[in-house]
Amino acid sequence: MLMPRLRLAPTLAVGAAIGALMTFPAQRADACGCFAPPDPSVPVVQAGEQIVFSHEDGVVTAHIQIQYQGEASEFGWILPLPSVPDMELGTDELFAQLIATTQPKYRLNRVFEDQCLAVPLAGGVQNDATRSPDEQSPDPEVVVKQDSIGPFDYAVLRADDRDEMFTWLTENHYFIPGGTEDVVGPYIHPGAYFLALKLRKGNDVGDIQPVVLRYESDLPMIPIILTQVAANPNMGIRVWVLGEYRAIPRNYRHTVLNEEYIDWFNAGQNYNDVIIAATNEAKDGQSFVTEYAGSVDRMQNLLDYQGRFGNRAELEAITDPGTYVQYLRNYGFAWTANLIGTLREHIPFPPGLQGKIEEADFYNNAEYYLSSYFREQNAEAFEGYDVVLNAGEITQQLWERIVEPTQKAGQLFRDNKKMTRMYTTLSPEEMTTDPTFSFNPSLPDVDNEHNATFTQICDADGNIEGSGILELPDGRRFYVEDGQAWLERDRAGVPYSRRIELLREEGAPQIEIDNSTRISDGDLGDGGCACTADAEGKGGLANALVLAGLAFGLVMVRRRR
Amino acid sequence: MRTLPLITLLGLAACGGTTPPGPGPDPSNEVSVGTGAQGGSGPFVPLEDGVELTLEPGAQGGFHVYIDVQVDEAAVAGMGERPLVKRVARRDPAGDLVSRSERTHVFIPSATAGKVELEGVVPLFLCPTPIGIPVADETIELEVEISKDAETPGVKGTLRFIPRCPEGDQAEFCRNICFG
Numbered sequence: 001m002l003m004p005r006l007r008l009a010p011t012l013a014v015g016a017a018i019g020a021l022m023t024f025p026a027q028r029a030d031a032c033g034c035f036a037p038p039d040p041s042v043p044v045v046q047a048g049e050q051i052v053f054s055h056e057d058g059v060v061t062a063h064i065q066i067q068y069q070g071e072a073s074e075f076g077w078i079l080p081l082p083s084v085p086d087m088e089l090g091t092d093e094l095f096a097q098l099i100a101t102t103q104p105k106y107r108l109n110r111v112f113e114d115q116c117l118a119v120p121l122a123g124g125v126q127n128d129a130t131r132s133p134d135e136q137s138p139d140p141e142v143v144v145k146q147d148s149i150g151p152f153d154y155a156v157l158r159a160d161d162r163d164e165m166f167t168w169l170t171e172n173h174y175f176i177p178g179g180t181e182d183v184v185g186p187y188i189h190p191g192a193y194f195l196a197l198k199l200r201k202g203n204d205v206g207d208i209q210p211v212v213l214r215y216e217s218d219l220p221m222i223p224i225i226l227t228q229v230a231a232n233p234n235m236g237i238r239v240w241v242l243g244e245y246r247a248i249p250r251n252y253r254h255t256v257l258n259e260e261y262i263d264w265f266n267a268g269q270n271y272n273d274v275i276i277a278a279t280n281e282a283k284d285g286q287s288f289v290t291e292y293a294g295s296v297d298r299m300q301n302l303l304d305y306q307g308r309f310g311n312r313a314e315l316e317a318i319t320d321p322g323t324y325v326q327y328l329r330n331y332g333f334a335w336t337a338n339l340i341g342t343l344r345e346h347i348p349f350p351p352g353l354q355g356k357i358e359e360a361d362f363y364n365n366a367e368y369y370l371s372s373y374f375r376e377q378n379a380e381a382f383e384g385y386d387v388v389l390n391a392g393e394i395t396q397q398l399w400e401r402i403v404e405p406t407q408k409a410g411q412l413f414r415d416n417k418k419m420t421r422m423y424t425t426l427s428p429e430e431m432t433t434d435p436t437f438s439f440n441p442s443l444p445d446v447d448n449e450h451n452a453t454f455t456q457i458c459d460a461d462g463n464i465e466g467s468g469i470l471e472l473p474d475g476r477r478f479y480v481e482d483g484q485a486w487l488e489r490d491r492a493g494v495p496y497s498r499r500i501e502l503l504r505e506e507g508a509p510q511i512e513i514d515n516s517t518r519i520s521d522g523d524l525g526d527g528g529c530a531c532t533a534d535a536e537g538k539g540g541l542a543n544a545l546v547l548a549g550l551a552f553g554l555v556m557v558r559r560r561r
Numbered sequence: 562m563r564t565l566p567l568i569t570l571l572g573l574a575a576c577g578g579t580t581p582p583g584p585g586p587d588p589s590n591e592v593s594v595g596t597g598a599q600g601g602s603g604p605f606v607p608l609e610d611g612v613e614l615t616l617e618p619g620a621q622g623g624f625h626v627y628i629d630v631q632v633d634e635a636a637v638a639g640m641g642e643r644p645l646v647k648r649v650a651r652r653d654p655a656g657d658l659v660s661r662s663e664r665t666h667v668f669i670p671s672a673t674a675g676k677v678e679l680e681g682v683v684p685l686f687l688c689p690t691p692i693g694i695p696v697a698d699e700t701i702e703l704e705v706e707i708s709k710d711a712e713t714p715g716v717k718g719t720l721r722f723i724p725r726c727p728e729g730d731q732a733e734f735c736r737n738i739c740f741g
Contacts, residue, residue, distance in 0.1 A: 058665075185730065189618045502693050
C-alpha cells in the first residue's frame with residue numbers, strides 16, 4: 001500500500017530533523033541544546049519511505065511516515081486504498097524507536113596477538129553502540145469523506161473515474177505532480193478509493209506527522225508504482241511488518257548480502273551503497289533485504305511505559321509556561337518537531353531574546369529559558385513577557401497529537417509477537433510492481449547485529465602493526481593492510497549478494513542464485529589453515545606467496561613465545 | 562484451554578486409537594464454496610469444480626476473485642458470532658501455496674432453508690502472485706475451513722477453479738502481475 005508523496009523528499013530531511021530533535025526521557029537534552037552524537041556502529045541510511053504494517057483479522061494497520069521537503073503549499077499526498085479507511089495521527093517516535101532497536105549494526109571487534117606489547121585503550125577504532133547514541137462541501141459523486149486531523153485536511157475519494165477524481169483534487173487545491181495521471185491507471189476502477197492529504201492552513205512542513213490508516217485488506221502492500229513519478233534514483237524503502245510470524249516480500253526477491261563488501265572499519269558506513277548494488281543484482285532490481293526478524297520484546301515499554309506523560313489533570317492545572325514545559329520534560333515527552341510546534345502555538349518566543357538566542361534553541365530548551373533562574377538573570381529580556389498559558393487547550397492538543405498516538409503505537413508491540421524489518425532501494429524505472437508482504441511461519445529469525453573480528457598483527461618485537469586478519473561473521477578470513485585497503489580491495493567480478501532467494505509463505509527459501517562459489521573464500525579460507533587465492537584472482541600467485549609468508553610469520557611469532 | 566483436546570486424544574487412544582466413522586455428513590466436504598451474484602455482491606451462488614473466474618482488480622493494484630461460502634446452520638451453530646474462516650489456495654498440481662488468509666466473519670441466513678453464508682463476498686487475494694508462481698490460467702484448488710478458532714478443527718470444503726485475467730484496461734497489468 002502506499003504512497004505517492006506528491007512532492008517527494010530527495011532525502012530524509014524532515015524525518016532526520018525530527019529524529020535529531022528527539023530526546024528521550026533517559027537521555028534528556030542539555031540546556032546547551034546539543035544533539036546526541038549518532039551511534040558510530042550504525043550505518044547512515046536515508047530512507048525515502050518508512051511504513052509499519054500490522055495485520056490482524058483481515059485488517060491492515062499502516063503507520064506511514066510522510067517525508068517531505070518543499071513548500072507547505074505544495075504538499076500533497078495521495079494513497080489508493082481497498083476500502084474507506086479509519087484515519088488517525090501517528091507518531092514519529094515510533095519510527096525513531098524502531099530504527100534504533102532494529103538498525104543493522106556492523107561492529108568490528110579488534111583483538112591483538114598475544115605477544116603484542118602495548119594494546120591501545122579502547123577508543124578511536126572501536127565501534128560500540130553503547131558509546132553513543134542515535135472546504136468545500138463534499139461532492140457526493142466523488143467524495144466519501146472529508147475532514148481534518150492534526151495538521152492535515154484530508155478526503156477519501158471514490159476512484160471509479162480518474163478524471164473526476166483529479167478534477168476534484170485540483171479544484172480543492174490538492175497538489176498533484178506531473179505524470180501521476182499516467183501511472184494511476186491500475187488503481188482506478190469501481191470500488192477503489194483514494195486518500196488525499198494536504199496541510200491545513202496555518203500549518204507548516206515541520207508540522208507533518210505520521211498518519212495511521214486502518215482498512216480491510218488481505219495483505220499489506222506498497223503502491224510504489226504511483227511513487228515513481230516523484231521518486232529519486234535509489235530511493236530507500238523501509239518497512240516493518242508486525243504479525244504472528246516473520247514477514248516476507250511476497251512478490252519481490254530476497255537478497256542476502258555478501259558481507260565482504262561492508263566497510264567494517266567504519267561501522268558499515270557504505271551499507272546503503274552495498275544494498276543498492278546487491279539488490280540491483282536481482283531481476284529488475286526488485287529485492288528486499290531482511291534487516292531484522294524476531295521478537296517485538298525489544299520495543300515493549302519504550303513508547304508507553306508506565307507513568308509516561310504524567311497526569312493529564314495535573315498538566316491542565318499548570319498555567320506557568322516554565323513549569324508546564326518542565327513537567328513535559330519530567331514526564332517523558334519527546335522533544336519532537338510536533339511538540340515544539342505545539343509549544344510555539346501557545347508560548348511565543350520572547351521578543352527580548354531575539355538576537356541573543358535562536359528561536360529553535362529557545363524551544364529545544366524551553367524549560368531552561370523559561371525557568372525562574374534564567375528569567376531573573378535576564379529580566380530585561382522578559383520585560384512585558386507575561387504569558388498565561390491556556391493549559392487546557394495545549395494539553396488537549398498534546399494528547400491528540402502526541403500522547404494518544406504514542407500509546408497506540410506502543411500497543412502494537414503487545415498485540416503482535418514478531419516484527420520483520422525489510423529494506424530496499426528502487427529507482428523510478430524499477431517501480432513497476434507494488435511490493436506485497438506476507439508471512440512464513442517456518443523461517444528463522446534474522447539478527448540485526450553483525451560482528452567481525454580484526455586480529456592485529458605484531459612484529460617480532462611485539463609492536464602492533466596496522467595490518468591484521470579480518471574474520472567476517474560467516475567465518476571467511478582476509479589479510480588486511482588497513483581499513484582503507486579493505487575498502488579499496490580489488491573485488492572485480494565479486495557479487496554483492498551472497499544469495500538471491502524466493503521466499504514463500506511456507507517452507508525454506510528457494511535459492512534462485514547462489515553466489516557462494518563466486519564470492520571469495522577469504523585469503524585465509526575459513527579456518528586459517530591455508531592461504532587461498534579466490535577464484536576471481538585477487539592478487540594471484542604473488543599475493544598468495546605474500547600471504548603464505550605472512551601466515552608463516554605469524555606462526556613463527558607464536559612459536560617464539 | 563489447550564488441555565481439552567489433549568485429554569480427548571488420550572481418551573481416544575485408551576479406547577484403541579481408532580475413531581469409528583461418525584454419523585452425519587463428511588466434515589471435509591460440508592462447506593460449499595461459491596461466489597456472489599450480481600458481480601460479487603449478491604447472494605451465494607454455488608460454483609462447480611473447473612469453473613473459470615475473472616480476476617477482479619483490487620484497489621491497491623492487485624487482483625482477486627470473489628468468494629462466498631455456504632454451510633449448514635447447524636454446523637456453525639457452536640462457533641460463536643464470528644467463526645474463523647481459513648482459506649488456503651494452492652496451484653494444482655504443483656501444490657504451490659498462492660494465497661492464505663485467516664479471518665473471522667459474520668454469517669447470515671441463506672435463501673436456502675437451514676443454510677448460512679457469509680455476510681458478503683470476500684476477495685481471495687491472488688495477485689501479485691508469489692514470485693515466480695503463475696496463477697492466471699492455472700488450476701487453483703481452494704480449501705475453506707470454518708471453525709470456532711484456530712485450534713479447533715472445523716468443517717471444510719474445496720473448489721477448483723481457473724482464474725482468468727480480465728479484458729480491457731486492466732488486461733495488460735493483470736498479465737504483468739498474475740503470471741509469476
